[in-house]
Amino acid sequence: MSYQGIETSGGAFAAPQVQDTVYIVEDDASTRDALGELIRPTGAKVEAFRSAEEFLQAYEPQSPGCLLLDQRLPGISGCELLRQLRSEGVPIPAVFVTAHASTSMTVDAMRMGAVNVLEKPCCENELRDAIGLALAQDRKQLRRTANRRDAAGRLEQLTPSEREVLVQVLEGVPNKQIASQLSVCIRTVEARRSRIYKAMGVQSVAELTRACVAAGFIDA
Numbered sequence: 001m002s003y004q005g006i007e008t009s010g011g012a013f014a015a016p017q018v019q020d021t022v023y024i025v026e027d028d029a030s031t032r033d034a035l036g037e038l039i040r041p042t043g044a045k046v047e048a049f050r051s052a053e054e055f056l057q058a059y060e061p062q063s064p065g066c067l068l069l070d071q072r073l074p075g076i077s078g079c080e081l082l083r084q085l086r087s088e089g090v091p092i093p094a095v096f097v098t099a100h101a102s103t104s105m106t107v108d109a110m111r112m113g114a115v116n117v118l119e120k121p122c123c124e125n126e127l128r129d130a131i132g133l134a135l136a137q138d139r140k141q142l143r144r145t146a147n148r149r150d151a152a153g154r155l156e157q158l159t160p161s162e163r164e165v166l167v168q169v170l171e172g173v174p175n176k177q178i179a180s181q182l183s184v185c186i187r188t189v190e191a192r193r194s195r196i197y198k199a200m201g202v203q204s205v206a207e208l209t210r211a212c213v214a215a216g217f218i219d220a
Contacts, residue, residue, distance in 0.1 A: 023065060079112070097120060115137065155199075
């Protein structure tokens, strides 16, 4: 079975463990419907739009997702949409399915982080692989964002005196030397260090370092 712009081989996507969302931005109604029919059996939610402007008005990132874009659209083009999203700090991965994949357009799209640029008609396997990769990237990005938010929130729980100890611990300074530098007793340092570990949800310096990198407190 085949649709306009798509060639299907009868295969099926692996069902995602959590519901993903594929945002189709395509001005041709038959191609939108064909893409939707192809994607829905995977368990992913499908939201279809006739234009980039329509997508921008409705888009609210709440779950892992990816864009399935045509390049030539009424109004804003596919690449222009992706460029606008990137300028606003929106990292949603994109897959282009287009009949207008010039070299310059492909280079432009890939520079902005497009996962792939597929020419119509494209086969199901190519489309499946590209969408799967895009959704995996977005899940990974969302996990990073969640970890960063959690670690940053934990850091905010620390008092200024605990942050002083934290900096020294991250630099590998022994407790006795920290106590000397801060003019406090070693038990005070040990108590602050214990509270730091508890607040950050870690049990070692290595875990503490990773949490602080995730929070942006120190560079990787």
